[in-house]
Amino acid sequence: MMEMPALQFVQTNGIRMGFYEAGPKTDKPPMVLCHGWPELAFSWRHQIKALGEAGIRVIAPDQRGYGVTDRPEPVEAYDIEQLTADLVGLLDHLQIEKAVFVGHDWGGFVVWQMPLRHPDRVAGVVGINTPHTNRAWADPIELLRKRFGEHMYIVQFQDPAREPDKIFGSRVEQTFDAFMRKPARGPDAPAEEVVAGVGASPRLNLAFPQMIANYDAKRDPRTPILSPEEKQVFVDAFTKTGFTGGINWYRNMSRNWQRSEGLDHTVRVPSLMIMAENDAVLPPSSADGMEKLIPDLEKYLVRGSGHWTQQEKPEEVSAKLIEWRRRRFG
Missing domain, CATH: 3.40.50.1820 (Alpha/Beta hydrolase fold, catalytic domain)
Structure with a gap:
């Protein structure tokens, strides 16, 4: 490597x-x-x-x-x-x-x-x-759900059907094309635009699975932070493993909160x-x-x-x- x-x-x-x-x-x-x-x-x-x-x-x-x-x-x-x-x-x-x-x-x-x-x-x-x-004053998943709604990516990651895992896993190169870029604007730009380079919403909902599903690298003006060879290291690794292992860290946020x-x-x-x-x-x-x-x-x-x-x-x-x-x- x-x-x-x-x-x-x-x-x-x-x-x-x-x-x-x-x-x-x-x-x-x-x-x-x-x-x-x-x-x-x-x-x-x-x-x-x-x-x-x-x-x-x-x-x-x-x-x-x-x-x-x-x-x-x-x-x-x-x-x-x-x-x-x-x-x-x-x-x-x-x-x-x-x-x-x-x-x-x-x-x-x-x-x-x-x-x-x-x-x-x-x-x-x-x-x-x-x-x-x-420690948060309430279950962090419920706090995120109330603040950002059901489409916020961490809330979506709780889905027992693992739909987000499937979206990322079927679009591995697309995922790293979208995520691994420099922000288009400063810190006040909507996160959808900063992170995925697709149509920004005035509300910060961080709906990453949907953004990846609709992402087109050709329409993204942001600068990649990885060389093609570096990106391939990530693509090869996640093509082999999928995304479920890492997403399972998010699926323990309520458990971590309870046990802390x-x-x-x-x-x-x-x-x-x-x-x-x-x-x-x-x-x-x-x-x-x-x-x-x-x-x-x-x-x-x-x-x-x-x-x-x-x-x-x-x-x-x-x-x-x-x-x-x-x-x-x-």
Whole structure:
């Protein structure tokens, strides 16, 4: 795979997980890079190379349900307890006591949970685009349904018939053509236009399955962020696996909420929040107030980037990770 170290495997928490590693094994604490949806460890190819060359040990797994990693059948196998336990098992296999966990998109939700659930294994946390928040006052799916309606993609993902899975799975190249582009406008543009480049609605409903079903790359004026060869890596992987494994993470949002009652959401490790100026789904404003939950928090804004920050602005993201890691941990 282009620009990637050799693929390795580990048995962790009942699954076989694929991962990539670079940098000296003596470097401590290593950085573990956790991708989002619909992505892969390959999404971190630029950071793996840059951090490794900077002398920082870096590890990037294909997470549960993705790429070369196992895809268990039960939906409950993808709850936050399992996703965080997978990373603990990865550390155990590599005989690593503590790591700095870096997460983008859904990977961000996972890494912010690590110091809450496994504080003895976490040296620090970096969220990219994804903020840390307190436990919602009600079931998050019901809150999303009330705010955005039935067509909001996360609400649609709860469909037991798995229609969204089928839409994406039958249009794999179309999906990555649509998603992996720079935003057409700034952060105030309607998300339908920013993310999919099709007819924008004045209401932010984020109906991604329907947008993909109607998407025509020839009509999309936005700039792709992937080369044809890079896009093919994603297309090949998701053609083989489908999208259900990753979507099952969303199908556990209510379960995660129910099972987190009473959990202290304070993060007590050095933390960095990297925000993207033009992310319409996770805008910088979504990180407002994080300081109340994270006493040791720094924030950094990447200007001109949409949602896929580590791939849109790879040099800037890598440089900030290296600078922060060296300053805070030597």
